[in-house]
Amino acid sequence: MLDVLQGFVHELRAAGLPVSMTENLDAMRAVEHVDIAERDIFKAALGATLVKHHHHWNAFETVFDVYFSLYSPGVDGEEIDEQLWESMTAEAAGGGAGGEMSREELAAMLLEALMSMDRDELRRLAAMAVSAFAGMEPGRPVGGTYYLYRTLRQLDLDDLGARLMGRAREAGEVPDDELAQRLQQEEFDERLRSFRELVEAEIRRRLVADRGAEAMARTLRKPLPEDVDFMHASRDEMLALQRAIYPLTRALAARLAQRRRRRHRGHLDFRRTVRASLSYGGVPAEPKFRDPHPSKPEIMVVADISGSVASFARFTLQFVYAMASQFSKVRSWVFIDGIDEVTRFFQDSDDVTDAVHRVNTEADVVWVDGHSDYGHAFEVFHDRHVKEITPKTSIILLGDARNNYHAPQAWVLDALRKRAKHLYWLNPEPRGYWDTGDSVIAEYASHCDGVYECRNLRQLERFVTTIAEG
Amino acid sequence: MATRFESVPDVIERLRSVDYLSDANIAGVVYLADRLEKPVLVEGPAGVGKTELAKAIAQTTGARLIRLQCYEGLDEAKALYEWNYKKQLLRIQADREHETSWAVVEEDIFSEDFLLTRPLLEAIRAEEPIVLLIDEVDRVEIETEALLLEVLSDFQVSIPELGTIKGTQRPIVILTSNNTRELSEALKRRCLYLHIDYPDLDREKEIVRVRVPEIDDELAEQVARVVRSIRELELKKAPSISETIDWARTLLYLGKKEISPEVIGETLHVLLKYQSDIAKARKELAPESAG
Ligand SMILES: Nc1ncnc2c1ncn2[C@@H]1O[C@H](COP(=O)(O)OP(=O)(O)OP(=O)(O)O)[C@@H](O)[C@H]1O
Ligand SMILES: [Mg+2]
Numbered sequence: 001m002l003d004v005l006q007g008f009v010h011e012l013r014a015a016g017l018p019v020s021m022t023e024n025l026d027a028m029r030a031v032e033h034v035d036i037a038e039r040d041i042f043k044a045a046l047g048a049t050l051v052k053h054h055h056h057w058n059a060f061e062t063v064f065d066v067y068f069s070l071y072s073p074g075v076d077g078e079e080i081d082e083q084l085w086e087s088m089t090a091e092a093a094g095g096g097a098g099g100e101m102s103r104e105e106l107a108a109m110l111l112e113a114l115m116s117m118d119r120d121e122l123r124r125l126a127a128m129a130v131s132a133f134a135g136m137e138p139g140r141p142v143g144g145t146y147y148l149y150r151t152l153r154q155l156d157l158d159d160l161g162a163r164l165m166g167r168a169r170e171a172g173e174v175p176d177d178e179l180a181q182r183l184q185q186e187e188f189d190e191r192l193r194s195f196r197e198l199v200e201a202e203i204r205r206r207l208v209a210d211r212g213a214e215a216m217a218r219t220l221r222k223p224l225p226e227d228v229d230f231m232h233a234s235r236d237e238m239l240a241l242q243r244a245i246y247p248l249t250r251a252l253a254a255r256l257a258q259r260r261r262r263r264h265r266g267h268l269d270f271r272r273t274v275r276a277s278l279s280y281g282g283v284p285a286e287p288k289f290r291d292p293h294p295s296k297p298e299i300m301v302v303a304d305i306s307g308s309v310a311s312f313a314r315f316t317l318q319f320v321y322a323m324a325s326q327f328s329k330v331r332s333w334v335f336i337d338g339i340d341e342v343t344r345f346f347q348d349s350d351d352v353t354d355a356v357h358r359v360n361t362e363a364d365v366v367w368v369d370g371h372s373d374y375g376h377a378f379e380v381f382h383d384r385h386v387k388e389i390t391p392k393t394s395i396i397l398l399g400d401a402r403n404n405y406h407a408p409q410a411w412v413l414d415a416l417r418k419r420a421k422h423l424y425w426l427n428p429e430p431r432g433y434w435d436t437g438d439s440v441i442a443e444y445a446s447h448c449d450g451v452y453e454c455r456n457l458r459q460l461e462r463f464v465t466t467i468a469e470g
Numbered sequence: 471m472a473t474r475f476e477s478v479p480d481v482i483e484r485l486r487s488v489d490y491l492s493d494a495n496i497a498g499v500v501y502l503a504d505r506l507e508k509p510v511l512v513e514g515p516a517g518v519g520k521t522e523l524a525k526a527i528a529q530t531t532g533a534r535l536i537r538l539q540c541y542e543g544l545d546e547a548k549a550l551y552e553w554n555y556k557k558q559l560l561r562i563q564a565d566r567e568h569e570t571s572w573a574v575v576e577e578d579i580f581s582e583d584f585l586l587t588r589p590l591l592e593a594i595r596a597e598e599p600i601v602l603l604i605d606e607v608d609r610v611e612i613e614t615e616a617l618l619l620e621v622l623s624d625f626q627v628s629i630p631e632l633g634t635i636k637g638t639q640r641p642i643v644i645l646t647s648n649n650t651r652e653l654s655e656a657l658k659r660r661c662l663y664l665h666i667d668y669p670d671l672d673r674e675k676e677i678v679r680v681r682v683p684e685i686d687d688e689l690a691e692q693v694a695r696v697v698r699s700i701r702e703l704e705l706k707k708a709p710s711i712s713e714t715i716d717w718a719r720t721l722l723y724l725g726k727k728e729i730s731p732e733v734i735g736e737t738l739h740v741l742l743k744y745q746s747d748i749a750k751a752r753k754e755l756a757p758e759s760a761g
Contacts, residue, residue: 018655020655020659022659023659026506026508026662029506030502030506033501033502033505033506034478034498034501034502038478038494040493040494040495040498041478041494041497041498041501043495044494044495044496044498044499044502045498045499045502047495047663048498048499048502048510048662048663048664049502049662049663051663052511052655052658052659052661052663054513054649054665057665177730177731178731178757179729179730179731179734179755179756182699182755183692183695183696183699186695186698186699186702187671187695190671247649250649250650250651251649251650251651251652254608254650254651255651255652353704354746
């Protein structure tokens with residue numbers, strides 16, 4: 001057991017979770033009090049001792065499933081490996097048909113089990129479906145998603161969903177109104193989702209039996225939300241990022257506010273202290289402090305939102321506006337080859353996501369052909385707004401500086417920088433790509449106070465901390 | 471000190487007996503906290519039963535709940551102990567007339583009589599079973615967090631004038647956080663971590679049934695389904711368990727037997743706090759009642 005646990009912790013660390021010595025020891029103590037056969041409880045015990053950040057939970061779950069999917073009461077992992085492997089070989093030899101059960105028969109049984117939500121039966125059916133349809137063979141270097149796809153294609157869950165609704169309607173369980181239909185549909189969707197998870201778990205179990213937990217975990221390793229690359233995020237990763245932004249900004253805002261307070265505290269207000277001491281017979285029993293007067297920077301964000309960097313711009317705008325309380329003023333512009341101020345969208349709405357959506361659909365950013373033209377956009381920005389830049393303003397430019405071989409007009413940056421407190425540039429491309437092809441970041445860089453690589457939330461957070469501290 | 475829970479099912483059962491519905495995760499962590507004698511840091515959205523968990527544990531184990539409510543600016547004097555300054559001054563003043571020696575006065579004013587015991591010290595000194603709840607710990611400043619860390623490590627405190635006071639027991643300690651800021655790694659290492667999320671359909675339905683006993687099964691099911699549906703929407707603030715309960719009570723109070731789009735339209739403000747959220751949910755679930 002302790003060996004498996006060590007492998008498990010090792011993998012968690014490899015996946016980026018910061019597991020300390022103490023936590024490792026706690027986990028070892030914890031498992032003495034819980035039974036590995038009680039999966040949920042066993043998982044709770046490991047989770048409580050090893051995972052101290054909620055946004056690491058998904059990564060933890062994946063590794064947990066891999067490492068402990070084979071354990072059941074009274075049997076150690078290796079025995080199960082053997083058994084599974086044998087049955088899989090047998091299946092493969094029999095052409096992967098998986099016994100006499102036909103697709104229709106299985107679907108019919110599944111329908112019943114889903115109607116009555118019989119969990120044990122569903123688990124059994126998931127295993128049967130994988131045997132019958134996934135076509136898994138030991139040693140084949142194929143990913144789990146492939147097998148999942150093959151299995152689900154045969155089962156056709158969408159069709160099942162429709163049939164479930166049909167059944168419920170026949171049975172007179174769903175009144176004929178839209179709300180009732182919707183709620184019932186959601187209930188069936190939920191059941192189908194949990195069945196899908198059972199199929200996934202079954203496939204994973206067999207893959208682990210075949211390849212070993214370590215190798216399996218390695219292939220499943222994914223970046224944590226804070227490390228996901230803005231420019232290459234999948235749909236799911238985008239959602240995870242989206243969810244991570246808000247808590248991150250709240251945490252950061254609180255940290256900054258605290259630091260600011262601390263910096264301004266400690267000035268004893270002598271006059272008020274003496275006055276208060278009068279009620280204690282002249283003993284300064286209650287020291288009084290001056291109120292802090294935090295000074296907050298003013299921010300102007302100018303973002304390229306052309307295709308290649310759109311999601312980066314979106315996350316950055318969202319992040320900055322979520323932090324708006326940390327700045328005395330935030331204004332923003334977006335451009336492709338034309339430029340448009342979008343501050344109004346954020347002022348009109350108290351919903352940052354919504355505002356960002358309007359920025360993407362309503363802002364007027366195309367001038368000639370809709371290919372980024374930094375030079376032109378900067379020139380227009382300069383002409384319209386240079387007078388509004390003050391020594392309190394920090395300007396942040398966002399983009400990959402891929403200028404489609406237009407004139408860079410780098411002089412503009414000089415003019416902006418002269419009036420501003422700081423001029424920064426955030427580039428979502430890996431440093432290695434800078435100044436290749438049509439990227440002219442070096443030319444712009446020489447006119448900025450700093451150019452930062454900003455590929456993920458972690459880097460973005462670090463940067464925002466720097467400017468918010470002034 | 472006898473352990474308080476026999477097993478995880480025992481935790482679930484006994485929490486249920488005081489109307490707190492837990493699950494394997496919550497009960498598993500509570501059980502471990504008891505066995506390993508480690509504090510639990512509970513995080514999660516507002517109104518999912520973080521504070522209530524501590525209360526329920528106290529109630530079901532027959533322990534006294536000692537609560538340290540955290541806020542910005544909470545310091546050692548308010549969390550641990552403080553000398554009663556004013557009383558001490560008065561005592562000194564009174565002594566001027568009697569000309570007692572300073573040593574005597576000093577000994578006197580730093581004695582038990584002048585000590586103001588705050589929740590943490592109260593917990594350390596308690597003889598009877600207690601549960602210590604440190605509520606909303608994310609609101610305190612780093613310095614106070616360091617103090618908590620110290621107290622939680624050894625469950626003892628040294629008061630220069632009185633010496634070291636050591637706890638006679640290791641009570642269950644629950645810290646809650648709304649995650650308005652990251653707590654220090656050191657504090658997190660010290661604690662077991664429990665994230666409580668919105669409950670699944672069955673648990674929420676059960677919660678409604680125990681907290682609103684007059685409701686019938688059918689309506690409770692509908693309430694839970696509608697709330698689940700609303701939580702699926704992208705909202706500024708999803709309904710919490712306490713809002714679900716309030717909503718169920720409202721429906722009963724209004725004498726509603728079942729939930730129609732009109733009923734939802736009329737009562738959404740009980741579930742949702744933001745105007746934009748209400749509008750969004752109404753559009754999705756009660757289009758007829760819009761306007
Ligand atoms: N598991 C549960 N079983 C029964 N009732 C619950 C449960 N969880 C929450 N409740 C109900 O919800 C109410 C709100 O819970 P509680 O105040 O503990 O939330 P919280 O997580 O501490 O929220 P906040 O972050 O706002 O402090 C409780 O008073 C209780 O009525
Ligand atoms: Mg609370």
